[in-house]
Amino acid sequence: MLISCPYCGPRDLSEFTYQGDGNRTRPDPASTDQQAWNAYVYDRVNTAGDHHEIWQHSGGCRAHLMVTRNTLTHKVSAVAFARDAGHRKSDRHRMSGGAA
Numbered sequence: 001m002l003i004s005c006p007y008c009g010p011r012d013l014s015e016f017t018y019q020g021d022g023n024r025t026r027p028d029p030a031s032t033d034q035q036a037w038n039a040y041v042y043d044r045v046n047t048a049g050d051h052h053e054i055w056q057h058s059g060g061c062r063a064h065l066m067v068t069r070n071t072l073t074h075k076v077s078a079v080a081f082a083r084d085a086g087h088r089k090s091d092r093h094r095m096s097g098g099a100a
């Protein structure tokens, strides 16, 4: 399996370290909602198809990447910096919050 790092180009999977599910949304750090934190820590979706995953290019530039991988074929369809994907989630959250 090849992952195309935005800095380094296509590299073998052995250069990357899986960092976790990229679909989870962390609750507000000030939140005391125990159910929300339990769901964040323990609940996982077992997707058959395209799945967002966070990988680190640990054997290269060390960038954290948001990789869209098909769990049935292992085909990687998109790679972006995880920090950019996080900003998009924050924007969505802020926009759906109704403030302003």
Ligand SMILES: [Zn+2]
Pocket: 005, 006, 007, 008, 009, 057, 060, 061, 062, 063
């Ligand atoms: Zn890289």
